[in-house]
Amino acid sequence: MSGYASLSLWHATAGDDDLTPRAPLAGDADHDVAIVGAGLTGLWTAYYLRRADPTLRVVVLEQEIAGFGASGRNGGWCSALFPTSWSRLVQAGGEDGALRQHRAMQETVREVGRVVAREGIEAGFHQGGTVTLARTSVQLERLAADVATAHARGLGEDDERLLDAAEASAVLAADGVVGGTFTPHCAAVHPARLVRGLARVVEAAGVHLVEQTRVLRIAPGRVETEHGTVRAAHVIRATEGFTPSLEGHARDVVPVYSLMVATEPLDEATWDRIGLSDRPTFTDGRHLIIYGQRTADGRLAFGGRGAPYHFGSRVHPSYDAEPRVFADLERTLRQLLPQLGDESSGVRFSHRWGGPLAIARDWAASVGLDRSTGLGWAGGYVGDGVSTTNLAGRTLADLVTGADSDLVHLPWVQHRSPRWEPEPLRWLGINAGLRAMTLADAEEARTGRSSRLARLMAPLTGGH
Structure with missing residues (x-):
């Protein structure tokens, strides 16, 4: 196996997948949709785009290999947990919208199970x-x-x-x-087998998946990489924890x-x-x-x-x-x-x-598409991404294709988080x-009472 097997238990037990990188971008190219990041967000988006419209030319660009980041290393919880506080969801979509968001997450767990069964992905789901x-x-x-x-x-x-x-x-x-x-x-799942299996499925469906290709910057209508420029009407940023490395995005997430x-x-x-x-x-x-x-x-x-x-x-x-x-x-x-x-x-x-x-x-996950520029995004999952990425991928597919689904009206759609403070x-x-x-856990162990420090910190740490 390649050196990528040392990334985690999951990569080391990826089955018959030898983790060999796919070829890098061969030069300038034209596509309908360019997705930056071959983690679960990017791959789910590609999967649902091709199911919605098999004629779309979709490319996914990855600096390392599919599943290199959190998508392949996480705890393997495909859960209905959603990081955004109830109060923020209510502000965006009312009580009904907040409940619909949580029901959508519950359905997403079942949807992931349906896809792995339908596509024959052996991920221990x-x-x-x-x-x-x-x-x-x-x-x-x-x-x-x-x-x-x-x-x-x-x-x-x-x-x-x-x-x-x-x-x-x-x-x-x-x-x-x-x-x-x-x-x-x-659901418990083997995350590396999930993301690597999904990569094989989207590639078989006609998605162009390139690896070993570092993206330098994204802009309306184009993605500039070290191996050439990809031109596309829609550009989707799906880079999660690696987002700050992109030019102009240093303070979007931490x-x-x-x-x-x-x-x-x-x-x-x-x-x-x-x-x-x-x-x-x-x-x-x-x-x-x-x-x-x-x-x-x-x-x-x-x-x-x-x-x-x-x-x-x-x-x-x-x-x-x-x-x-x-x-x-x-x-x-x-x-x-x-x-x-x-x-x-x-x-x-x-x-x-x-x-x-x-x-x-603001500890709020979000997904969206700026129709004036064609730039889309999803992320900020705070560790609850195994399932939320699937909801993001389905939502982005609907936003790109213009489908007026229930998903595009959920309260996390088009949310814009403020930027983090400078260093x-x-x-x-x-x-x-x-x-x-x-310290809050130590305080509770010592006093036997609910931590005052935790209550004070709740507004700053996404407390509900």
């Missing part, structure tokens, strides 16, 4: 839902309030329900469980790193003690986000925030590894699941990796926010 554990009384109170709020907004018991300690432990036998919540609207670890495959006796028999994804009620899944090949893949933001929105391969954060993640998972044993004699971890995700200044304010603020979430 299984919709087992998500369990969120409460391991303190404060966390349980917060989760109970979240469920009550969801129900008041029009979601029902079938969408999200509260679990008592026995019910939650029956799903995942973690240490110190006092309750939890469960939603069926999530790249924040999320890191992951994975165990060796566990034996059935260990799984009998742990649970996760239906492969639900899992997290708990702490403020500093953690996330995990039982993989199709019997591992625990587990990740979380905590890595620093790098000055100037820099993205570099060396930032994919933070030994301190990796050690914290492994320790956290062993504390959560004592069944794994201790570091010296217990289950071993086989993989460590990371990568950047994108956060807009050093950006560096100071983001890293202070990351540190605050760690």
Whole structure:
């Protein structure tokens, strides 16, 4: 396999895909639609464009290989989670619009499942839902309030329900469980197999996919690359955490790193003690986000925030590894699941990796198309992109082709986030926010009460 196999567990277990790069752009070219970025946003957009109109000439341009970024390295949660706060959605589309946005996300999980089945993409897709554990009384109170709020907004018991300690432990036998919540609207998936399989499907459908081609700048009607210029009536930016590297887009989003670890495959006796028999994804009620899944090949893949933001929105391969954060993640998972044993004699971890995700200044994901220029965009998923990219791709396809669908009237469509502050304010603020979430968890552990610091930070971190 190529050196790309070292990017993550997912790339290393991509099956019979040797990750060999496709040819770069051969020179100047003309297309109807040019998509910058061969992650899930770009590939889903290409997929639905060709289904809507097989005559469209679509090109996808990628600097590395399809699935190089977050699309191939994430936690494998294809979920109905949506990063934009309820209040912002209500401002844009009213209570009905906000509820339609969340219902659209639920349907998107099912749509991804339909596509992988229809196209024969072997990505280990299984919709087992998500369990969120409460391991303190404060966390349980917060989760109970979240469920009550969801129900008041029009979601029902079938969408999200509260679990008592026995019910939650029956799903995942973690240490110190006092309750939890469960939603069926999530599937576990092997992300690299999903994005790489999708790349093969769109290529077979007639999309021109070029790799090893660095895009220098985008403008109305053209994409300038190191190998030539692509002219197109519509240009779609689908670059997520790598967006700041494009000329003129340095402050559109910030790249924040999320890191992951994975165990060796566990034996059935260990799984009998742990649970996760239906492969639900899992997290708990702490403020500093953690996330995990039982993989199709019997591992625990587990990740979380905590890595620093790098000055100037820099993205570099060396930032994919933070030994301190990796050690914290492994320790956290062993504390959560004592069944794994201790570091010296217990289950071993086989993989460590990371990568950047994108956060807009108002923590609001968006998708849109400027009809006057032909420039389109999607992103700012804050780590909830495995499913949201599919919704973005369907929406962009409708916007480009002019279809007057329900999707183009959702409240996130045509939203414009403000730009981030210049440095050093950006560096100071983001890293202070990351540190605050760690301190908020420590505050709750010490006081047994809901963190005042977390409440103060909520408006700055996309709080609902």
